[in-house]
Amino acid sequence: MDLEMNRLSHNGDHPGDLSDANHNTNSQAKKNCIGWSDIILAYKTLGVVFGGLVTSPLYVYPSMNLTSPTEADYLGIYSIMFWTLTMIGVVKYVCIVLNADDHGEGGTLALYSLLCRHADIGILSSRNTNPREILFNGPSNLDPSRPGKLVKFLERSIFARRMLLFVAILGMCMLIGDGILTPAISVLSAMDGIRVPFPTFGKVAVEILSATILIALFLVQKFGTSRVSFMFAPIMASWTLTTPMIGIYSILRYYPQIFKAVSPHYIVSFFLRNTKSGWQLLGGTVLCITGAEAMFADLGHFNKRSIQITFLFTIYPSLILTYAGQTAYLIKNPNDFGDGFFKFVPGPVYWPMFVIATLAAIVASQSLISASFSVIKQAVVLDYFPRVKVVHTSQSSEGQVYSPEINYILMFLCVAVVLGFGDGKDIGNAFGIVVILVMFITTILITLVMIIVWRTPLFLAGLYFVVFFVLEGTYISAVMIKFVEGGWLPFAVSIILAFIMFGWYYGRQKKVEYEMTNKITLECLSDLLSQRDVQRVPGLCFFYTNIQDGLTPILGHYIHNMRSLHKITVFTTLRYLLVAKVAPNERMIFRRLGIRGIYGCVIQYGYADLRNPEGDDFVTQVTCGLKNYLERNHEGLFEGCRIEEEIMQLQEAISVGVVHVRGKTRFYIGKDVGWSDKVLLGFYEFLHSNCRSALPSLKIPLLQSLEIGMLYKA
Structure with a gap:
């Protein structure tokens, strides 16, 4: 399947190219040169980087x-x-x-x-x-x-x-x-x-x-x-x-x-x-x-x-x-x-x-408290840590974050250390x-x-x-x-x-393994949609999935029970990579999945990236990126279908309404499961049931969100 990268500019509606790589290289070279800006920045580091060190006397x-x-x-x-x-x-x-x-x-x-x-x-x-x-x-x-x-x-x-x-x-x-x-x-x-x-x-x-x-x-x-x-x-x-x-x-x-x-x-x-x-x-x-x-x-x-x-x-x-x-x-x-x-x-x-x-x-x-917030934020976006609320407290500095749950836990422990x-x-x-x-x-x-x-x-x-x-x-x-x-x-x-x-991490990986083993292939999806009692309903659906090589098994569960799928469906993967930052031109990647109105979208973030799009802005940026992709990529079109018609169908779907569908899965732990899996997966289920949902982190309106429950066999 052909994939095409589209860079969304800061206003979210202009495709870019790969020329930013040279710009980033030059910026890095300039960053390593000593100038007055470095000296001024060095002065500012006093209050943020060296707090614990300079108070050690x-x-x-x-x-x-x-x-x-x-x-x-x-x-x-x-x-x-x-x-x-x-x-x-x-x-x-x-x-x-x-x-x-x-x-x-x-x-x-x-x-x-x-x-x-x-x-x-x-x-x-x-x-x-x-x-x-x-x-x-x-x-x-x-x-x-x-x-x-x-x-x-x-x-x-x-x-x-x-x-x-x-x-x-x-x-x-x-x-x-x-x-x-x-x-x-x-x-x-x-x-x-x-x-x-x-x-x-x-x-x-x-x-x-x-x-x-x-x-x-x-x-x-x-x-x-x-x-x-x-x-x-x-x-x-x-x-x-x-x-x-x-x-x-x-x-x-x-x-x-x-x-x-x-x-x-x-x-x-x-x-x-x-x-x-x-x-x-x-x-x-x-x-x-x-x-x-x-x-x-x-x-x-x-x-x-x-x-x-x-x-x-x-x-x-x-x-x-x-x-x-x-x-x-x-x-x-x-x-x-x-x-x-x-x-x-x-x-x-x-x-x-x-x-x-x-x-x-x-x-x-303050410097160590802020560092703790940053570390937790990095762990959350990489799926190492249960989801907690992370709030960006500065419009200009992506490193300034605050987590209320972590803040009060740290406060309790600090006071306990002092008094204890x-x-x-x-x-x-x-x-x-x-x-x-x-x-x-x-x-x-x-x-x-x-x-x-x-x-x-x-x-x-x-x-x-x-x-x-x-x-x-x-x-x-x-x-x-x-x-x-x-x-x-x-x-x-x-x-x-x-x-x-x-x-x-263990529980999340087990879920990925189950999804990869029981994934829905494009051929299977085509067969499901060809059934007489399955309807293509109007509107735009963002269907969130954790895997890219295939589709989540929740999709089959959804179609079997709802007997429908939206005319425009974008299978969306929010992917957090083990890199600090993802280049803007590599942020969103789209592809046609070979079925009319069905697209794949991967949105990538590094662990130090600031996620700007939220709610309606998120929908706007993704749909603008998809339009840019359709305009630039003519391969994969169905016979008798024009680019203008495809884009018009997308716009009509947006005007009808948007729904965000995600799975809410749990492990079914049977008697044949080993004791280590029982302990780890049981602990994971406890954490999962007490952490925040992933979808509200994008500030999706509740009336537009839909959760599909499904049991995964451990």
């Missing part, structure tokens, strides 16, 4: 259980933090990981998408993510010269492919766990500064005040971040400017030779001297790199250059100087580590710094596990990207893996001993989320 030292620390201990701790920030922040993320984007998007899902596009290792039905290959049903365009043994192993082992998917899902879930813990620890640590000038101010009062601020923060999420985001950059700029200035003051006043700790031999002597207790302290020092994963996860909101400029020339030196100042103060005041940040702030500027710290903590919380744990040390234990596990997952996926996608020599890829495996693996071993002291929380949340996502 508030809680790193308080999270350590130090016992009679000495000058040598503090020098060793600072050396560890310096090299952690340098190796993970600069070498790993800025120099390597930021280059592994998928059409400008970052995060573990982007890495998984990148791998699936360069090797047949995905287990999704949409694993082939090249739109042309999918839509033209052509052969795979995978490079035959790709590395042999590793790719062949992954392609042949369903267990390895499932583990790879699970690892990518777990990374997404850990980021959501970060969205729970960052607001809790940031706000609680900032509010704890009240107790320095007012020691009688109790911990319970600090917890209640922190919980109140968090509740207020979550309640304003529905208004969107765009209304207050103009304040983010000035707040974080003030923070990253004032804290290093105080750090320089403390260095000059307390310990000018602090930078001798840059020498790695202080790390060696620290571990030789402290042995097991020094290793355990790594659970606190790992928090100095909190939020580094956000550099990569938020890559879609800002270009790579702006993030690199911001980190190298603002965040990195600010953190190095701030930690140096804190350490210099603590060397002269070794027992003040419990309030390591606020006590090193000079008295005359204490309250201004308290206000800035509180605002910075709120901005850091209370002590920042326990939250720090939980936080450390999230931070390092996400980074470790990224290390694994980046190594595979190096070998499969970048064709990096095995020696260099192995060197990268060994260095960061040892570094991050050491941190993991240190934080896991705190598992029972709060570390279980993010792990439990992530496992629950991963199980939800895997159960949902």
